[in-house]
Amino acid sequence: MIDEDKQEKITTKIWREVPEDDNPFAAAACYCAGFDVFGDVLRNASYIDYLYLLFKHEPPTAGASKLLEGLALALANPGLRDHSVRAAMCAAVGGSTRASALIASISVGAGNLGGGREVYTAVNCWQACGTDLAAWEAIIKSPPQEERVDVWMPMEHAPGFDPNGVSCPKPVRQTLAYLAEISDGNSLAWLMQHREKLEAFAKAPLAMSGVAAAAMNDLSLSAEESEILFMLLRLPGAAAHSIEQEKLGWRRYPFFGNGLKLMPYDQVSDED
Amino acid sequence: MPDDLQKYEDNWETSMGAWFPGEKVTLRGKDVLTELNDYRWLEYLLFSVTGRYSPRLARLIEGMWVICTSFPDPRLWNNRIAALAGTARSTGVLGSAGALAISEATIYGLKPIKGGMDFLYRISEKLYAGEELGDLVSAEMKKYRGIYGYGRPVVDQDERVGPLLTFAQSLNAGQGPFTKLAFDVDDYLANSRYKYRINASGVVAGLLADEGIDPEQHYHLATLTFTAGVIPCFMDASKKPEGAFFPLRTSRINYEGTEELRAWGK
Numbered sequence: 166m167i168d169e170d171k172q173e174k175i176t177t178k179i180w181r182e183v184p185e186d187d188n189p190f191a192a193a194a195c196y197c198a199g200f201d202v203f204g205d206v207l208r209n210a211s212y213i214d215y216l217y218l219l220f221k222h223e224p225p226t227a228g229a230s231k232l233l234e235g236l237a238l239a240l241a242n243p244g245l246r247d248h249s250v251r252a253a254m255c256a257a258v259g260g261s262t263r264a265s266a267l268i269a270s271i272s273v274g275a276g277n278l279g280g281g282r283e284v285y286t287a288v289n290c291w292q293a294c295g296t297d298l299a300a301w302e303a304i305i306k307s308p309p310q311e312e313r314v315d316v317w318m319p320m321e322h323a324p325g326f327d328p329n330g331v332s333c334p335k336p337v338r339q340t341l342a343y344l345a346e347i348s349d350g351n352s353l354a355w356l357m358q359h360r361e362k363l364e365a366f367a368k369a370p371l372a373m374s375g376v377a378a379a380a381m382n383d384l385s386l387s388a389e390e391s392e393i394l395f396m397l398l399r400l401p402g403a404a405a406h407s408i409e410q411e412k413l414g415w416r417r418y419p420f421f422g423n424g425l426k427l428m429p430y431d432q433v434s435d436e437d
Numbered sequence: 438m439p440d441d442l443q444k445y446e447d448n449w450e451t452s453m454g455a456w457f458p459g460e461k462v463t464l465r466g467k468d469v470l471t472e473l474n475d476y477r478w479l480e481y482l483l484f485s486v487t488g489r490y491s492p493r494l495a496r497l498i499e500g501m502w503v504i505c506t507s508f509p510d511p512r513l514w515n516n517r518i519a520a521l522a523g524t525a526r527s528t529g530v531l532g533s534a535g536a537l538a539i540s541e542a543t544i545y546g547l548k549p550i551k552g553g554m555d556f557l558y559r560i561s562e563k564l565y566a567g568e569e570l571g572d573l574v575s576a577e578m579k580k581y582r583g584i585y586g587y588g589r590p591v592v593d594q595d596e597r598v599g600p601l602l603t604f605a606q607s608l609n610a611g612q613g614p615f616t617k618l619a620f621d622v623d624d625y626l627a628n629s630r631y632k633y634r635i636n637a638s639g640v641v642a643g644l645l646a647d648e649g650i651d652p653e654q655h656y657h658l659a660t661l662t663f664t665a666g667v668i669p670c671f672m673d674a675s676k677k678p679e680g681a682f683f684p685l686r687t688s689r690i691n692y693e694g695t696e697e698l699r700a701w702g703k
Protein backbone atom coordinates (compact mmCIF):
# COMPACT_ATOMS: atom_id res chain seq x y z
CA MET A 166 0.00 0.00 0.00
CA ILE A 167 1.43 3.34 -1.01
CA ASP A 168 1.53 6.17 1.49
CA GLU A 169 0.76 9.11 -0.78
CA ASP A 170 1.99 11.62 1.78
CA LYS A 171 5.49 10.12 1.69
CA GLN A 172 5.82 10.09 -2.09
CA GLU A 173 8.01 12.69 -3.78
CA LYS A 174 5.86 15.43 -5.25
CA ILE A 175 5.99 18.16 -7.89
CA THR A 176 5.31 21.58 -6.42
CA THR A 177 3.24 24.06 -8.45
CA LYS A 178 1.19 27.20 -8.11
CA ILE A 179 -0.33 26.66 -11.55
CA TRP A 180 -2.08 23.32 -11.58
CA ARG A 181 -4.23 21.22 -9.30
CA GLU A 182 -6.03 18.01 -10.11
CA VAL A 183 -8.80 15.98 -8.54
CA PRO A 184 -8.57 12.25 -9.30
CA GLU A 185 -11.26 10.15 -10.91
CA ASP A 186 -12.94 7.89 -8.36
CA ASP A 187 -11.80 4.78 -10.19
CA ASN A 188 -8.25 5.85 -11.10
CA PRO A 189 -5.78 7.91 -9.08
CA PHE A 190 -3.70 8.32 -12.26
CA ALA A 191 -6.47 10.16 -14.14
CA ALA A 192 -7.79 13.62 -13.36
CA ALA A 193 -11.53 14.20 -13.06
CA ALA A 194 -11.00 17.95 -12.80
CA CYS A 195 -8.05 20.22 -13.54
CA TYR A 196 -7.74 23.65 -12.04
CA CYS A 197 -5.44 26.32 -13.43
CA ALA A 198 -4.80 29.00 -10.84
CA GLY A 199 -8.16 28.13 -9.30
CA PHE A 200 -10.19 28.03 -12.55
CA ASP A 201 -11.82 24.77 -13.66
CA VAL A 202 -10.09 24.29 -17.02
CA PHE A 203 -12.48 21.88 -18.70
CA GLY A 204 -15.66 22.89 -16.85
CA ASP A 205 -15.28 26.66 -17.15
CA VAL A 206 -12.20 28.06 -18.96
CA LEU A 207 -12.80 25.88 -22.03
CA ARG A 208 -16.24 27.38 -22.58
CA ASN A 209 -15.66 30.93 -21.45
CA ALA A 210 -12.09 32.03 -22.15
CA SER A 211 -10.14 32.55 -25.36
CA TYR A 212 -6.96 30.61 -26.08
CA ILE A 213 -4.93 33.77 -25.53
CA ASP A 214 -6.61 34.39 -22.16
CA TYR A 215 -5.76 30.85 -21.09
CA LEU A 216 -2.17 31.27 -22.28
CA TYR A 217 -1.91 34.43 -20.18
CA LEU A 218 -3.45 32.63 -17.19
CA LEU A 219 -0.86 29.85 -17.42
CA PHE A 220 2.00 32.29 -17.18
CA LYS A 221 0.55 34.91 -14.84
CA HIS A 222 -1.90 32.85 -12.76
CA GLU A 223 -4.45 35.63 -13.18
CA PRO A 224 -6.87 36.27 -16.05
CA PRO A 225 -5.71 39.11 -18.29
CA THR A 226 -7.33 42.52 -18.31
CA ALA A 227 -9.09 43.31 -21.58
CA GLY A 228 -6.07 45.39 -22.59
CA ALA A 229 -3.51 42.69 -21.77
CA SER A 230 -5.57 40.11 -23.62
CA LYS A 231 -5.73 42.29 -26.71
CA LEU A 232 -1.99 43.04 -26.55
CA LEU A 233 -1.02 39.38 -26.20
CA GLU A 234 -3.42 38.48 -29.02
CA GLY A 235 -1.83 41.10 -31.27
CA LEU A 236 1.69 40.00 -30.35
CA ALA A 237 0.82 36.33 -30.91
CA LEU A 238 -0.59 37.11 -34.33
CA ALA A 239 2.42 39.24 -35.31
CA LEU A 240 4.84 36.50 -34.25
CA ALA A 241 2.87 33.48 -35.49
CA ASN A 242 4.65 33.32 -38.80
CA PRO A 243 8.06 34.94 -39.13
CA GLY A 244 7.83 34.04 -42.83
CA LEU A 245 9.56 31.28 -44.69
CA ARG A 246 12.87 33.10 -45.12
CA ASP A 247 13.31 33.28 -41.33
CA HIS A 248 16.05 31.01 -40.00
CA SER A 249 13.73 29.18 -37.64
CA VAL A 250 11.15 28.46 -40.34
CA ARG A 251 13.89 27.36 -42.73
CA ALA A 252 14.97 24.87 -40.08
CA ALA A 253 11.47 23.40 -39.94
CA MET A 254 11.32 23.19 -43.74
CA CYS A 255 14.72 21.44 -43.85
CA ALA A 256 13.25 18.77 -41.61
CA ALA A 257 10.21 18.52 -43.83
CA VAL A 258 11.89 18.22 -47.23
CA GLY A 259 14.12 15.42 -45.97
CA GLY A 260 11.11 13.48 -44.73
CA SER A 261 12.06 13.86 -41.07
CA THR A 262 9.58 13.45 -38.23
CA ARG A 263 7.20 16.34 -37.75
CA ALA A 264 8.41 16.64 -34.17
CA SER A 265 11.91 17.23 -35.49
CA ALA A 266 10.61 20.13 -37.61
CA LEU A 267 9.44 21.89 -34.45
CA ILE A 268 12.59 20.92 -32.52
CA ALA A 269 14.72 22.27 -35.38
CA SER A 270 12.68 25.45 -35.52
CA ILE A 271 13.01 26.09 -31.80
CA SER A 272 16.73 25.21 -31.83
CA VAL A 273 17.43 27.75 -34.54
CA GLY A 274 14.90 30.31 -33.35
CA ALA A 275 16.37 30.31 -29.86
CA GLY A 276 19.40 32.44 -30.56
CA ASN A 277 20.80 35.93 -30.27
CA LEU A 278 19.85 36.94 -33.81
CA GLY A 279 16.11 37.42 -33.92
CA GLY A 280 15.48 34.55 -31.53
CA GLY A 281 14.42 33.78 -27.99
CA ARG A 282 17.74 34.66 -26.46
CA GLU A 283 17.67 38.09 -28.07
CA VAL A 284 14.24 38.72 -26.54
CA TYR A 285 15.53 37.54 -23.15
CA THR A 286 18.44 39.98 -23.35
CA ALA A 287 16.24 42.79 -24.64
CA VAL A 288 13.68 42.34 -21.84
CA ASN A 289 16.54 42.49 -19.35
CA CYS A 290 17.50 45.81 -20.98
CA TRP A 291 13.93 47.06 -20.51
CA GLN A 292 14.07 46.09 -16.85
CA ALA A 293 17.40 47.87 -16.42
CA CYS A 294 16.64 50.98 -18.50
CA GLY A 295 12.86 51.42 -18.52
CA THR A 296 12.09 54.59 -20.44
CA ASP A 297 15.38 56.33 -19.65
CA LEU A 298 16.91 57.25 -23.00
CA ALA A 299 20.37 57.92 -21.51
CA ALA A 300 20.36 54.50 -19.87
CA TRP A 301 19.48 52.88 -23.21
CA GLU A 302 22.27 54.78 -24.91
CA ALA A 303 24.73 53.56 -22.28
CA ILE A 304 23.64 49.92 -22.41
CA ILE A 305 23.59 49.85 -26.22
CA LYS A 306 26.97 51.51 -26.57
CA SER A 307 28.63 49.70 -23.65
CA PRO A 308 26.77 46.43 -23.10
CA PRO A 309 27.56 44.55 -19.89
CA GLN A 310 30.37 42.03 -20.34
CA GLU A 311 30.10 38.65 -18.68
CA GLU A 312 33.43 37.45 -17.28
CA ARG A 313 32.53 33.76 -17.51
CA VAL A 314 31.93 31.99 -20.79
CA ASP A 315 28.46 30.65 -21.42
CA VAL A 316 26.94 28.15 -23.79
CA TRP A 317 25.36 31.23 -25.40
CA MET A 318 27.68 33.33 -27.48
CA PRO A 319 27.96 36.98 -26.49
CA MET A 320 25.59 39.37 -28.30
CA GLU A 321 27.15 40.78 -31.44
CA HIS A 322 24.59 43.56 -31.89
CA ALA A 323 22.24 45.67 -29.79
CA PRO A 324 19.42 43.37 -28.58
CA GLY A 325 16.18 44.03 -30.43
CA PHE A 326 17.84 45.58 -33.47
CA ASP A 327 18.74 44.00 -36.78
CA PRO A 328 22.48 44.10 -37.55
CA ASN A 329 21.72 43.27 -41.18
CA GLY A 330 18.98 45.84 -41.55
CA VAL A 331 19.07 49.16 -43.38
CA SER A 332 15.86 50.90 -42.36
CA CYS A 333 13.12 49.63 -40.08
CA PRO A 334 10.93 47.33 -42.22
CA LYS A 335 7.27 48.22 -42.61
CA PRO A 336 5.87 45.10 -40.86
CA VAL A 337 7.98 45.96 -37.79
CA ARG A 338 6.69 49.55 -37.85
CA GLN A 339 3.11 48.39 -38.40
CA THR A 340 3.34 45.95 -35.51
CA LEU A 341 4.91 48.54 -33.24
CA ALA A 342 2.26 51.12 -34.14
CA TYR A 343 -0.64 48.74 -33.55
CA LEU A 344 0.70 47.24 -30.32
CA ALA A 345 1.62 50.69 -28.98
CA GLU A 346 -1.93 51.83 -29.76
CA ILE A 347 -3.57 49.03 -27.76
CA SER A 348 -1.05 48.60 -24.92
CA ASP A 349 -1.88 49.82 -21.44
CA GLY A 350 1.84 49.93 -20.65
CA ASN A 351 4.30 52.59 -21.70
CA SER A 352 7.21 50.58 -23.18
CA LEU A 353 5.74 50.23 -26.67
CA ALA A 354 4.59 53.87 -26.81
CA TRP A 355 8.02 55.04 -25.64
CA LEU A 356 9.74 52.79 -28.16
CA MET A 357 7.51 54.20 -30.89
CA GLN A 358 8.44 57.72 -29.83
CA HIS A 359 12.20 57.09 -29.52
CA ARG A 360 12.74 54.42 -32.15
CA GLU A 361 14.92 56.50 -34.43
CA LYS A 362 17.16 57.72 -31.59
CA LEU A 363 17.62 54.18 -30.36
CA GLU A 364 18.34 52.99 -33.89
CA ALA A 365 21.03 55.64 -34.14
CA PHE A 366 22.64 54.37 -30.90
CA ALA A 367 22.41 50.79 -32.16
CA LYS A 368 23.51 51.69 -35.68
CA ALA A 369 20.80 49.27 -36.78
CA PRO A 370 17.05 49.37 -37.31
CA LEU A 371 14.54 48.02 -34.82
CA ALA A 372 13.71 44.35 -35.35
CA MET A 373 10.55 42.36 -34.59
CA SER A 374 12.37 40.88 -31.58
CA GLY A 375 12.71 44.42 -30.22
CA VAL A 376 8.99 45.08 -30.62
CA ALA A 377 8.23 41.73 -28.98
CA ALA A 378 10.50 42.56 -26.03
CA ALA A 379 8.73 45.89 -25.47
CA ALA A 380 5.34 44.17 -25.66
CA MET A 381 6.50 41.47 -23.23
CA ASN A 382 7.65 44.23 -20.87
CA ASP A 383 4.27 45.93 -21.13
CA LEU A 384 2.70 42.57 -20.23
CA SER A 385 4.98 42.46 -17.14
CA LEU A 386 6.52 39.20 -18.30
CA SER A 387 9.94 38.31 -16.92
CA ALA A 388 12.90 37.88 -19.28
CA GLU A 389 12.64 34.09 -18.86
CA GLU A 390 8.88 34.07 -19.55
CA SER A 391 9.41 36.35 -22.55
CA GLU A 392 12.12 34.14 -24.02
CA ILE A 393 10.08 30.96 -23.84
CA LEU A 394 6.79 32.56 -24.93
CA PHE A 395 8.47 34.19 -27.93
CA MET A 396 9.73 30.80 -29.13
CA LEU A 397 6.32 29.24 -28.54
CA LEU A 398 4.41 31.96 -30.37
CA ARG A 399 6.60 31.67 -33.48
CA LEU A 400 5.91 27.97 -34.02
CA PRO A 401 2.65 28.07 -36.04
CA GLY A 402 4.39 29.39 -39.16
CA ALA A 403 7.19 26.85 -38.85
CA ALA A 404 4.60 24.09 -38.55
CA ALA A 405 2.50 25.20 -41.52
CA HIS A 406 5.48 25.83 -43.80
CA SER A 407 7.05 22.50 -42.91
CA ILE A 408 3.87 20.62 -43.79
CA GLU A 409 3.68 22.44 -47.12
CA GLN A 410 7.32 21.70 -47.99
CA GLU A 411 6.98 18.08 -46.90
CA LYS A 412 4.46 17.66 -49.71
CA LEU A 413 6.60 19.54 -52.25
CA GLY A 414 9.77 17.60 -51.38
CA TRP A 415 13.51 18.25 -51.53
CA ARG A 416 13.69 18.63 -55.30
CA ARG A 417 11.73 21.87 -55.08
CA TYR A 418 13.67 23.27 -52.14
CA PRO A 419 16.98 25.19 -52.45
CA PHE A 420 20.13 23.10 -51.98
CA PHE A 421 22.46 25.99 -52.92
CA GLY A 422 24.11 23.58 -55.32
CA ASN A 423 26.51 26.19 -56.69
CA GLY A 424 26.65 28.27 -53.54
CA LEU A 425 29.53 26.59 -51.70
CA LYS A 426 33.16 27.37 -52.46
CA LEU A 427 35.78 25.22 -50.80
CA MET A 428 38.81 27.29 -49.83
CA PRO A 429 42.34 26.04 -49.00
CA TYR A 430 42.87 24.76 -45.47
CA ASP A 431 46.23 25.10 -43.80
CA GLN A 432 45.73 24.44 -40.11
CA VAL A 433 46.26 20.70 -40.01
CA SER A 434 48.43 19.32 -37.27
CA ASP A 435 49.49 15.70 -36.74
CA GLU A 436 50.64 15.09 -33.19
CA ASP A 437 51.16 11.40 -32.62
CA MET B 438 21.14 47.13 -49.31
CA PRO B 439 23.04 45.31 -46.53
CA ASP B 440 26.58 44.63 -47.79
CA ASP B 441 27.20 41.49 -45.76
CA LEU B 442 24.06 39.71 -46.84
CA GLN B 443 24.61 40.58 -50.47
CA LYS B 444 28.20 39.34 -50.27
CA TYR B 445 27.09 35.99 -48.85
CA GLU B 446 24.12 35.49 -51.13
CA ASP B 447 24.58 32.07 -52.79
CA ASN B 448 28.21 32.32 -51.69
CA TRP B 449 29.38 30.28 -48.72
CA GLU B 450 33.16 30.21 -48.73
CA THR B 451 34.53 27.61 -46.36
CA SER B 452 37.71 25.76 -45.63
CA MET B 453 35.97 23.48 -43.12
CA GLY B 454 34.73 20.91 -45.55
CA ALA B 455 32.27 19.92 -48.23
CA TRP B 456 30.67 17.07 -50.11
CA PHE B 457 31.26 16.89 -53.83
CA PRO B 458 28.42 14.60 -54.89
CA GLY B 459 29.64 11.39 -56.48
CA GLU B 460 33.26 12.49 -56.13
CA LYS B 461 34.75 13.24 -52.71
CA VAL B 462 34.26 14.61 -49.22
CA THR B 463 36.73 16.88 -47.45
CA LEU B 464 37.18 17.91 -43.82
CA ARG B 465 39.74 20.56 -42.85
CA GLY B 466 41.71 20.02 -46.03
CA LYS B 467 41.75 16.21 -45.87
CA ASP B 468 39.94 13.79 -48.11
CA VAL B 469 37.57 11.88 -45.83
CA LEU B 470 37.37 8.82 -48.09
CA THR B 471 41.08 8.38 -48.71
CA GLU B 472 42.95 10.23 -45.93
CA LEU B 473 40.66 10.00 -42.92
CA ASN B 474 39.03 6.66 -43.67
CA ASP B 475 41.14 4.79 -41.11
CA TYR B 476 40.45 7.22 -38.28
CA ARG B 477 38.59 5.91 -35.28
CA TRP B 478 35.37 7.86 -34.79
CA LEU B 479 36.63 9.87 -31.81
CA GLU B 480 39.83 10.68 -33.67
CA TYR B 481 37.64 12.00 -36.46
CA LEU B 482 35.54 14.03 -34.01
CA LEU B 483 38.68 15.48 -32.42
CA PHE B 484 39.99 16.37 -35.85
CA SER B 485 36.69 17.92 -36.91
CA VAL B 486 36.51 20.12 -33.82
CA THR B 487 40.17 21.05 -33.37
CA GLY B 488 42.01 20.18 -36.59
CA ARG B 489 44.29 17.99 -34.48
CA TYR B 490 45.11 14.35 -35.12
CA SER B 491 46.00 12.58 -31.90
CA PRO B 492 44.96 8.97 -31.21
CA ARG B 493 46.18 9.39 -27.62
CA LEU B 494 44.02 12.45 -26.95
CA ALA B 495 41.05 10.86 -28.72
CA ARG B 496 41.45 7.78 -26.51
CA LEU B 497 41.63 10.00 -23.42
CA ILE B 498 38.39 11.73 -24.39
CA GLU B 499 36.74 8.42 -25.23
CA GLY B 500 37.62 7.08 -21.79
CA MET B 501 36.24 10.22 -20.18
CA TRP B 502 32.94 9.65 -21.97
CA VAL B 503 32.70 6.09 -20.67
CA ILE B 504 33.75 6.85 -17.10
CA CYS B 505 32.04 10.20 -16.58
CA THR B 506 29.00 10.70 -18.75
CA SER B 507 27.47 7.45 -19.91
CA PHE B 508 25.53 6.39 -16.83
CA PRO B 509 22.40 4.61 -18.06
CA ASP B 510 20.22 5.68 -15.13
CA PRO B 511 16.81 6.88 -16.32
CA ARG B 512 16.39 9.07 -13.24
CA LEU B 513 19.17 11.37 -14.38
CA TRP B 514 17.57 14.41 -15.94
CA ASN B 515 18.76 14.05 -19.51
CA ASN B 516 18.42 10.27 -19.55
CA ARG B 517 14.91 10.71 -18.21
CA ILE B 518 13.89 12.46 -21.42
CA ALA B 519 14.81 9.34 -23.36
CA ALA B 520 12.97 7.14 -20.88
CA LEU B 521 9.91 9.40 -21.05
CA ALA B 522 10.11 9.30 -24.84
CA GLY B 523 10.23 5.51 -24.67
CA THR B 524 7.34 5.19 -22.28
CA ALA B 525 5.31 7.68 -24.36
CA ARG B 526 6.24 5.70 -27.49
CA SER B 527 8.01 8.52 -29.26
CA THR B 528 11.03 7.67 -31.43
CA GLY B 529 14.51 6.84 -30.20
CA VAL B 530 16.12 9.74 -31.99
CA LEU B 531 13.56 12.23 -30.69
CA GLY B 532 14.22 10.92 -27.19
CA SER B 533 17.96 11.27 -27.71
CA ALA B 534 17.54 14.71 -29.28
CA GLY B 535 15.56 15.91 -26.28
CA ALA B 536 18.12 14.41 -23.91
CA LEU B 537 20.95 15.99 -25.88
CA ALA B 538 19.26 19.40 -25.83
CA ILE B 539 18.69 19.39 -22.10
CA SER B 540 22.28 18.27 -21.46
CA GLU B 541 23.17 21.94 -21.83
CA ALA B 542 22.29 22.24 -18.15
CA THR B 543 23.57 24.32 -15.25
CA ILE B 544 23.73 21.77 -12.42
CA TYR B 545 25.40 19.18 -14.68
CA GLY B 546 26.32 18.80 -18.33
CA LEU B 547 27.54 21.31 -20.84
CA LYS B 548 27.58 24.50 -18.75
CA PRO B 549 29.83 22.99 -16.07
CA ILE B 550 31.85 21.24 -18.77
CA LYS B 551 32.56 24.50 -20.61
CA GLY B 552 32.50 26.72 -17.52
CA GLY B 553 34.85 24.49 -15.50
CA MET B 554 37.59 24.79 -18.07
CA ASP B 555 36.94 28.51 -18.52
CA PHE B 556 37.36 28.92 -14.75
CA LEU B 557 40.76 27.21 -14.80
CA TYR B 558 41.99 29.36 -17.69
CA ARG B 559 40.72 32.55 -16.06
CA ILE B 560 42.23 31.97 -12.61
CA SER B 561 45.43 30.65 -14.11
CA GLU B 562 45.94 33.99 -15.84
CA LYS B 563 45.24 35.85 -12.62
CA LEU B 564 47.56 33.62 -10.60
CA TYR B 565 50.25 34.31 -13.15
CA ALA B 566 49.60 38.02 -12.63
CA GLY B 567 50.32 37.53 -8.92
CA GLU B 568 46.87 37.11 -7.38
CA GLU B 569 46.23 34.60 -4.58
CA LEU B 570 44.34 31.35 -5.18
CA GLY B 571 42.21 31.72 -2.06
CA ASP B 572 41.15 35.24 -3.01
CA LEU B 573 40.26 34.16 -6.54
CA VAL B 574 38.22 31.16 -5.42
CA SER B 575 36.42 33.18 -2.75
CA ALA B 576 35.65 35.93 -5.23
CA GLU B 577 34.24 33.41 -7.72
CA MET B 578 32.10 31.79 -5.03
CA LYS B 579 30.85 35.16 -3.85
CA LYS B 580 30.03 36.38 -7.34
CA TYR B 581 28.46 33.22 -8.79
CA ARG B 582 27.51 31.26 -5.64
CA GLY B 583 29.31 28.25 -7.05
CA ILE B 584 32.17 27.20 -9.28
CA TYR B 585 31.65 24.99 -12.30
CA GLY B 586 33.60 21.78 -11.79
CA TYR B 587 33.08 21.68 -8.02
CA GLY B 588 30.23 20.35 -5.92
CA ARG B 589 27.60 17.92 -7.10
CA PRO B 590 23.83 17.55 -6.88
CA VAL B 591 22.46 14.60 -4.86
CA VAL B 592 25.80 13.51 -3.31
CA ASP B 593 28.97 15.25 -2.12
CA GLN B 594 31.65 12.85 -3.29
CA ASP B 595 32.17 12.08 -6.95
CA GLU B 596 32.86 8.39 -7.50
CA ARG B 597 34.20 9.11 -10.99
CA VAL B 598 37.26 11.11 -9.93
CA GLY B 599 39.46 8.16 -8.89
CA PRO B 600 38.81 5.94 -11.95
CA LEU B 601 39.17 8.96 -14.21
CA LEU B 602 42.60 9.82 -12.81
CA THR B 603 43.73 6.21 -13.01
CA PHE B 604 42.68 6.06 -16.64
CA ALA B 605 44.31 9.41 -17.42
CA GLN B 606 47.57 8.26 -15.86
CA SER B 607 47.54 5.18 -18.08
CA LEU B 608 47.82 7.60 -21.00
CA ASN B 609 50.44 9.78 -19.31
CA ALA B 610 47.91 12.52 -18.66
CA GLY B 611 47.20 14.25 -15.37
CA GLN B 612 50.65 15.64 -14.60
CA GLY B 613 50.12 19.10 -16.08
CA PRO B 614 49.64 22.51 -14.43
CA PHE B 615 45.89 22.78 -15.10
CA THR B 616 45.18 19.42 -13.45
CA LYS B 617 47.30 20.51 -10.49
CA LEU B 618 45.44 23.81 -10.35
CA ALA B 619 42.08 21.99 -10.45
CA PHE B 620 43.13 19.98 -7.38
CA ASP B 621 44.61 23.02 -5.63
CA VAL B 622 41.17 24.60 -5.88
CA ASP B 623 39.66 21.35 -4.56
CA ASP B 624 42.01 21.48 -1.56
CA TYR B 625 41.11 25.08 -0.89
CA LEU B 626 37.36 24.45 -1.12
CA ALA B 627 37.50 21.27 0.99
CA ASN B 628 39.16 23.21 3.79
CA SER B 629 36.91 26.23 3.48
CA ARG B 630 33.40 26.86 4.73
CA TYR B 631 32.07 25.96 1.27
CA LYS B 632 33.01 22.25 1.60
CA TYR B 633 32.65 21.68 -2.13
CA ARG B 634 34.79 18.98 -3.71
CA ILE B 635 36.01 18.61 -7.23
CA ASN B 636 33.68 16.70 -9.55
CA ALA B 637 34.43 14.81 -12.75
CA SER B 638 33.88 17.86 -14.98
CA GLY B 639 36.49 19.76 -12.95
CA VAL B 640 39.03 16.95 -13.38
CA VAL B 641 38.25 16.58 -17.08
CA ALA B 642 38.65 20.34 -17.51
CA GLY B 643 42.13 20.21 -15.98
CA LEU B 644 43.17 17.13 -17.94
CA LEU B 645 42.06 18.52 -21.29
CA ALA B 646 43.34 22.04 -20.64
CA ASP B 647 46.71 20.38 -20.11
CA GLU B 648 46.28 18.88 -23.58
CA GLY B 649 45.80 22.34 -25.09
CA ILE B 650 42.02 22.11 -25.51
CA ASP B 651 40.22 25.43 -25.03
CA PRO B 652 36.72 25.87 -23.51
CA GLU B 653 34.99 26.26 -26.85
CA GLN B 654 36.61 23.11 -28.28
CA HIS B 655 35.88 21.30 -25.02
CA TYR B 656 32.20 22.27 -25.30
CA HIS B 657 31.88 21.09 -28.89
CA LEU B 658 33.78 17.87 -28.21
CA ALA B 659 31.39 17.11 -25.35
CA THR B 660 28.20 17.56 -27.38
CA LEU B 661 27.43 13.84 -27.63
CA THR B 662 29.14 12.81 -24.44
CA PHE B 663 25.96 11.56 -22.73
CA THR B 664 24.53 9.69 -25.68
CA ALA B 665 25.66 6.17 -24.83
CA GLY B 666 23.91 6.42 -21.47
CA VAL B 667 20.79 7.96 -22.96
CA ILE B 668 19.92 5.36 -25.57
CA PRO B 669 19.59 2.35 -23.22
CA CYS B 670 17.11 4.37 -21.16
CA PHE B 671 14.87 4.76 -24.20
CA MET B 672 15.19 1.11 -25.13
CA ASP B 673 14.38 -0.07 -21.62
CA ALA B 674 11.29 2.12 -21.32
CA SER B 675 10.05 1.26 -24.79
CA LYS B 676 10.08 -2.46 -23.93
CA LYS B 677 7.98 -1.99 -20.80
CA PRO B 678 4.22 -1.26 -20.90
CA GLU B 679 3.12 2.09 -22.30
CA GLY B 680 3.23 4.83 -19.70
CA ALA B 681 4.91 2.62 -17.11
CA PHE B 682 7.95 4.84 -16.45
CA PHE B 683 7.46 6.40 -13.01
CA PRO B 684 3.73 7.11 -13.45
CA LEU B 685 2.35 9.96 -11.36
CA ARG B 686 -0.97 9.85 -9.58
CA THR B 687 -2.76 13.16 -9.11
CA SER B 688 -1.71 13.26 -5.46
CA ARG B 689 1.90 13.71 -6.63
CA ILE B 690 1.01 17.34 -7.34
CA ASN B 691 1.91 19.53 -4.39
CA TYR B 692 -0.32 22.47 -5.19
CA GLU B 693 0.70 25.73 -3.56
CA GLY B 694 -1.51 28.15 -5.51
CA THR B 695 -4.78 29.71 -4.60
CA GLU B 696 -7.23 27.39 -2.84
CA GLU B 697 -10.10 29.58 -3.97
CA LEU B 698 -12.33 28.12 -6.69
CA ARG B 699 -12.70 30.86 -9.25
CA ALA B 700 -15.18 31.34 -12.10
CA TRP B 701 -14.06 32.86 -15.38
CA GLY B 702 -15.45 36.33 -16.06
CA LYS B 703 -16.73 36.82 -12.52
